[in-house]
Amino acid sequence: MSIYKHGLQLTPGGHFTDTYKQVLTEAGGFTKSVTGLTMLWNSLILGLGFAIGKIVISMLAAYAIVYFRFPLGTFFFWIIFSTLLLPLEVRILPSYEIVQGLGMANTYTGLIVPLIASATGTFYFRQFFKSVPDELVEAARIDGAGPLKFFIDILVPLSKTMIAAIFIIMFVFGWNQYLWPTLITTDESLFTLVRGMKQILQVWIGAQIPDTNQAMALAVLAMLPPVLIVVIFQSWFVKGLVESEK
Amino acid sequence: MAGIKLNTLRKIYAGNVEAVKGISIDIQDGEFIVLVGPSGCGKSTLLRMVAGLETITDGELFIGDRLVNNVEPADRDIAMVFQNYALYPHMSVYNNLAYGLKNRNIPKDEIEKRVRKAAEILEIGDFLDRKPRQLSGGQRQRVAMGRAIVREPAAFLFDEPLSNLDAKLRVQMRMEIKKLQKELGTTSLYVTHDQLEAMTLADRLVVLSGGEVEQIGSPIDVYEKPASTFVATFIGSPAMNLLPLTKQGSDWKLDNGATVDVKLNTDLSDLILGVRPEDLVIEELSEKFDTGLHTALTVNVVEPVGAESYVHGTIGEGSVDVVVRAPGKLHFEPGQILKVTAKPEKLHTFDTKTGKRIEVQGALEAA
Numbered sequence: 001m002s003i004y005k006h007g008l009q010l011t012p013g014g015h016f017t018d019t020y021k022q023v024l025t026e027a028g029g030f031t032k033s034v035t036g037l038t039m040l041w042n043s044l045i046l047g048l049g050f051a052i053g054k055i056v057i058s059m060l061a062a063y064a065i066v067y068f069r070f071p072l073g074t075f076f077f078w079i080i081f082s083t084l085l086l087p088l089e090v091r092i093l094p095s096y097e098i099v100q101g102l103g104m105a106n107t108y109t110g111l112i113v114p115l116i117a118s119a120t121g122t123f124y125f126r127q128f129f130k131s132v133p134d135e136l137v138e139a140a141r142i143d144g145a146g147p148l149k150f151f152i153d154i155l156v157p158l159s160k161t162m163i164a165a166i167f168i169i170m171f172v173f174g175w176n177q178y179l180w181p182t183l184i185t186t187d188e189s190l191f192t193l194v195r196g197m198k199q200i201l202q203v204w205i206g207a208q209i210p211d212t213n214q215a216m217a218l219a220v221l222a223m224l225p226p227v228l229i230v231v232i233f234q235s236w237f238v239k240g241l242v243e244s245e246k
Numbered sequence: 247m248a249g250i251k252l253n254t255l256r257k258i259y260a261g262n263v264e265a266v267k268g269i270s271i272d273i274q275d276g277e278f279i280v281l282v283g284p285s286g287c288g289k290s291t292l293l294r295m296v297a298g299l300e301t302i303t304d305g306e307l308f309i310g311d312r313l314v315n316n317v318e319p320a321d322r323d324i325a326m327v328f329q330n331y332a333l334y335p336h337m338s339v340y341n342n343l344a345y346g347l348k349n350r351n352i353p354k355d356e357i358e359k360r361v362r363k364a365a366e367i368l369e370i371g372d373f374l375d376r377k378p379r380q381l382s383g384g385q386r387q388r389v390a391m392g393r394a395i396v397r398e399p400a401a402f403l404f405d406e407p408l409s410n411l412d413a414k415l416r417v418q419m420r421m422e423i424k425k426l427q428k429e430l431g432t433t434s435l436y437v438t439h440d441q442l443e444a445m446t447l448a449d450r451l452v453v454l455s456g457g458e459v460e461q462i463g464s465p466i467d468v469y470e471k472p473a474s475t476f477v478a479t480f481i482g483s484p485a486m487n488l489l490p491l492t493k494q495g496s497d498w499k500l501d502n503g504a505t506v507d508v509k510l511n512t513d514l515s516d517l518i519l520g521v522r523p524e525d526l527v528i529e530e531l532s533e534k535f536d537t538g539l540h541t542a543l544t545v546n547v548v549e550p551v552g553a554e555s556y557v558h559g560t561i562g563e564g565s566v567d568v569v570v571r572a573p574g575k576l577h578f579e580p581g582q583i584l585k586v587t588a589k590p591e592k593l594h595t596f597d598t599k600t601g602k603r604i605e606v607q608g609a610l611e612a613a
Contacts, residue, residue, distance in 0.1 A: 135332035138299050143346035143393075144320035153345070157336040 015213065023217045034188045034196065040221060043175055043192040047225070049112040050174025051167045058121030058166070059159070063151055065122075066129040067137070077126075084119030088180060096183055106187040115180060121166050128162050129155065164236035172226040193222040248310030248323075248400040249275045250296065250433060255305035257291050265291045267457040268305065276431045278424070282444035283454035284480070290405060292454070293437045297403050298322050309400055320349070325394035326403040330410060331386045333378040339389050340374040343396050357396075364395040367426070384415045391423070395430070402427070404436040408443065420446060441481050445469070453477050471594075475601040478520050478594060484556055484569045487526065491519040491595065502562025504541040508590045512604050520594035523556065523571040529585035531573070538590040543568060545582045550574060559584070 024036040064070075065077050088095070095114050104110030132155070140150045156163075178194050185191060191199070197218045230237070250273040257266040266288045273279050281289040294300040296307060298319035307314055314322050325346075333342050340361060347357045365371040368388040378386055387407065394402050407423075408416045424447050427434050438444050444451055445465040453460040453468065453476075461473040472478035472486070479485040491498050491506060493515040498506045506519065521539065529540070541561050549556040557570040557578055570586055572578070595604045 133330065133332065135328045135330055136334070138297075138319075139326070139328060139332040139334075139393075141299070142297065142319045142324070142326050144349035145345075149349065154334060154336075160336075 013213070019213045019217050020221075023214050023221070034191055036193075036196070036218060036221065038189060039191050039193045039196040039218075042190055043194070043222070044225070045108055046111055046177060046181070046192055047171045047175035049108065050115065050177075051170040053112060053116040054118040054121050054170045055163055055166055057116055058118045059125050059156075059163075061117075061122045062125035062129055063155065065126055067147070080117075081119050081123065084117060084122075088115065092179065092183065099184060105184050106190055108190070110184050111181060111190070112174075115177075118170070121170065124162065124166060125159065128159060132158065161236055161239045164233055164239075168229055168233050168237050171229055175222075175226055193218060197222065248433065249273050249277070250401055250435065251306075251308040252292075252296070253306040253308070255292065255295060255307060256303045257288070257295060257300060258303045265457055266295070269454075269457075269459055270305075271452060271459070271462065273433060273435065276433055278427050278434045278436065278447060278449040279452060280436045280438060280444040280448035280450075281452050281454060282438055282441060282480075283460075285439060287454040288457040289437045289439075289454050293403055293405055293435060296401075296435060297324060297326050323400040324403055325397040325399040325401075326405065327390050327394050327407045329406045331378070331390040333386060333389055333393075335378055338375050338377060339370065339381070339392075342378065342389055343392050346393065346397055360396045360398070361392075364392045367395065367429075368392050383411050384419065387411060387419055391426070395426075399432070401433040401435060404434065406438055407436075408438075408440075416443075423447065441483065445481065451481075453480060455480075471603070472520075473603050475518060475520070475596045478596070482522060484523050484571075486520045486522050486594070487566075487568045488596075489519045489521075489561070489566065489568070490598070491517040500539075500541060500561065501565060502541060504539070504561070506539050506593070507537040508539075508593055508595070508606055510595060510604060510606065512595075514597060514604075516598045517604065518596040518598055518601075520596060521588045521592060523569040525588050525592035526568070526570045526586050527588065528570070528572060528576075529587050532587055535587070535589060539586075539588040539593060541586060543570065543584045543586050545578050545580055545584060547580065548578045557584070 024040075026035060061080075065073060099105060099110045099114050102110075104113070136154065137150065140154055145153060176194060177192070181190075181192050181195050182198075185195070197215050250271075252269055252271045252273075254268040254270050255266055256264070256268050258264050269288075269292060271279070281292060283289050291300060295302050296309075298314070298317065302315050309322055309324065334345065337345065343361045343364060344357050347360065352360075361374070362371070365374060368391060370385065370388050370392060373381060373385060373389075378389065381389065387410075390407065404423075408419055411419060420443055423436075436447060438447075448465050450462060451465050451468050452462050455476050461468055461477045463471075468477060468481055472481065475488060479488065490501055492501075493499075498508060498510070498517075498519075500506060500519070510517070519539075526539075543557075543559040543561055545557055545559045546567075547558040549558070552574055554574045555572050555576065555578070557572050558567055559570070560566075561568055570584070578584075590606060593606055595606055596602060597604060
């Protein structure tokens with residue numbers, strides 16, 4: 001209540017632990033079926049699914065573009081690249097239509113898969129693969145490494161720092177998704193943290209005052225993991241973007 | 247182990263650029279062949295065709311008795327050493343050596359044995375656990391060689407392996423490669439643009455120019471009897487002096503009017519006379535003889551290199567730069583006029599148009 005009397009406070013109030021306990025464990029929402037922990041879990045799945053899925057897909061795509069000659073390869077690369085440059089908001093209706101039609105609404109698959117192709121990731125990996133010296137590829141050929149072996153034994157280990165950098169960017173990106181989860185999930189048990197926060201603040205009906213303390217606690221919870229990941233992996237992150245190990 | 251046979255190999259790139267124009271070489275088992283030529287002469291392309299990294303447009307390639315035109319590089323039973331080493335940066339030295347063997351499903355203890363043996367030969371046993379970036383250039387070079395040795399291939403292919411090393415290390419590694427090749431007795435094909443490296447390493451030299459073979463022979467043969475003006479100027483440092491030679495009456499004369507007393511069996515009246523800097527002797531230091539070349543030389547520049555000095559000068563108006571290799575203790579002044587001579591058997595003559603060698607009569611017998 002004090003937020004409405006005194007405005008935002010910097011120090012925690014008297015109900016610090018109570019609020020967090022309530023937020024994390026007590027079921028909220030309309031159906032009273034989703035707790036803060038569930039939402040944290042959902043956000044985690046979304047973040048990790050995004051990051052890992054995007055890395056796998058964009059590495060494979062970049063591998064194909066850089067190392068294999070196929071007709072009109074460059075042309076297709078730029079076509080795909082330019083369509084992916086369009087933000088989600090532009091193509092959100094057709095995307096929704098497709099996911100709905102495939103019956104993937106209210107599933108993790110529907111949350112993650114439609115957004116998994118990544119122009120940024122593909123581009124980064126493409127540039128990195130291009131900087132790998134040709135002699136290394138030739139040496140591997142003479143050493144009897146086929147395309148798959150070369151990818152797994154040589155390219156993936158070489159891309160370690162690059163993978164870390166992309167992982168951080170994509171994890172934060174996935175974690176912070178708001179519009180897409182809002183559209184695709186109506187089942188509250190699939191709500192993410194970012195989505196849940198809004199739910200709490202939206203109950204301003206009649207004399208009901210939103211539980212601002214809970215919303216704030218959720219906001220802190222939503223910010224912590226990305227911050228932690230960036231802090232922990234930052235040296236890798238910088239290394240991945242700045243230097244390539246050769 | 248096996249010989250390698252190149253039968254009119256041709257490489258035509260897209261856009262109809264012919265990089266290799268039908269080259270045939272018969273390489274004996276255990277022989278050390280050096281391909282030498284200026285950049286763009288097709289030597290690297292030829293090596294890469296043997297390795298299987300470039301497709302063969304036309305012709306046949308045999309390793310041993312097997313036609314390998316369409317065989318994958320890994321199955322050609324060859325090993326290659328690259329200019330920039332091409333070591334796997336994320337693997338330890340041990341794994342760099344072992345990787346090719348693992349891919350061939352060779353048992354672990356056999357791999358261990360071969361790696362240890364190669365490490366011992368190359369004295370890299372102490373670095374087996376290190377990553378390539380923790381090694382110096384010379385050590386990386388050894389690891390790259392080690393990777394070739396553990397394969398126990400029919401042939402080694404070297405693609406300018408010493409170019410990235412500093413001058414001193416290059417001389418040292420050169421000798422080690424030669425020693426190693428003799429010990430292992432493995433057929434080797436070595437590409438370089440450095441004529442000194444080529445001379446010191448080769449059992450036989452193959453001098454290439456513009457995608458064609460100019461001359462094949464032992465280093466000394468190539469040096470003493472260059473087949474063309476190209477070979478004459480490419481092999482040897484400083485390069486052979488080339489001067490125009492014309493027939494006037496029954497005499498052969500240089501541009502400055504000096505008569506060259508030499509017997510030639512040719513109908514041509516315009517030739518190119520070649521004489522190596524060390525064969526051009528200052529008259530006072532030499533025994534007296536009347537035949538061969540006698541001319542005056544105006545000194546321009548002197549390059550002392552210690553044991554000897556390279557005296558650059560001209561013979562008459564509009565003459566090309568002529569180099570004389572003189573003893574280092576002598577002193578020369580620019581503008582000074584020297585009398586220089588060369589014996590007839592030390593002279594080389596070439597066709598002006600084709601650049602091909604024309605034998606000086608009696609040259610070899612006299613030498």
